[in-house]
Amino acid sequence: SQQGEEDPQALSIQEGENATMNCSYxxxxxxxxxxxQNSGRGxxxxxxxxxxxxxxxxxxxxxxxxxxxxxxSLLITASRAAxxxxxxxxxxxxxxxxxxxxxxxxxxx
Amino acid sequence: xxxxxxxxxxQVLKTGQSxxxxxxxxxxxxxxxxxxxxxxxxxxxxxxxxxxxITDQGEVPNGYNVSRSTTEDFPLxxxxxxxxxxxxxxxxxxxxxxxxxxDxxxxxxxxxxxxx
Numbered sequence: 001s002q003q004g005e006e007d008p009q010a011l012s013i014q015e016g017e018n019a020t021m022n023c024s025y026x027x028x029x030x031x032x033x034x035x036x037q038n039s040g041r042g043x044x045x046x047x048x049x050x051x052x053x054x055x056x057x058x059x060x061x062x063x064x065x066x067x068x069x070x071x072x073s074l075l076i077t078a079s080r081a082a083x084x085x086x087x088x089x090x091x092x093x094x095x096x097x098x099x100x101x102x103x104x105x106x107x108x109x
Numbered sequence: 110x111x112x113x114x115x116x117x118x119x120q121v122l123k124t125g126q127s128x129x130x131x132x133x134x135x136x137x138x139x140x141x142x143x144x145x146x147x148x149x150x151x152x153x154x155x156x157x158x159x160x161x162x163i164t165d166q167g168e169v170p171n172g173y174n175v176s177r178s179t180t181e182d183f184p185l186x187x188x189x190x191x192x193x194x195x196x197x198x199x200x201x202x203x204x205x206x207x208x209x210x211x212d213x214x215x216x217x218x219x220x221x222x223x224x225x
Contacts, residue, residue, distance in 0.1 A: 096142060096167060
């Protein structure tokens with residue numbers, strides 16, 4: 001399987017704290033993406049980072065990519081209760097994406 | 110734009126029954142795909158299509174058929190439902206023409222299927 005893995009599987013923090021989740025993948029990529037899934041809903045795209053990029057920001061999100069270690073991290077700063085969700089990384093294949101198993105983030109008000 | 114729509118939202122089947130999960134997108138996307146999501150397994154790709162008339166298998170295609178007669182629609186057929194197909198099914202699309210198939214994916218809301 002080419003599925004990547006997120007770490008940790010679950011994370012619980014207080015509102016206002018930062019949340020960091022990591023993703024490891026197995027093969028070379030064109031890009032790596034992060035998605036959010038609220039309970040019972042479909043996935044929503046958060047950010048895409050290409051293989052020649054090392055860091056990318058979008059609002060309170062910061063993504064890093066280390067292709068030599070085949071790993072990426074997602075940082076959510078100043079977390080809010082509304083950030084409670086599952087977060088998935090997805091690595092590219094030839095014509096499709098391979099999703100990890102996700103990190104369940106709980107932000108406590 | 111409605112984006113990616115899926116019907117039905119919920120479905121209960123008996124073992125051996127067949128059904129079609131519908132997926133439609135109004136963004137003129139070339140690429141469409143079906144995933145299933147099971148607890149602890151993440152999303153796994155069932156089938157995908159890079160354009161009308163073109164389909165290919167993903168990671169877990171057994172027991173499922175697809176066709177792509179139009180750009181907008183990409184139905185998923187369960188030929189003879191089994192309890193192992195109990196899952197949440199998501200359809201996704203990406204495009205438009207000229208972008209990579211593996212760029213941003215737009216997901217539908219999902220269909221929760223239970224096979225008894």
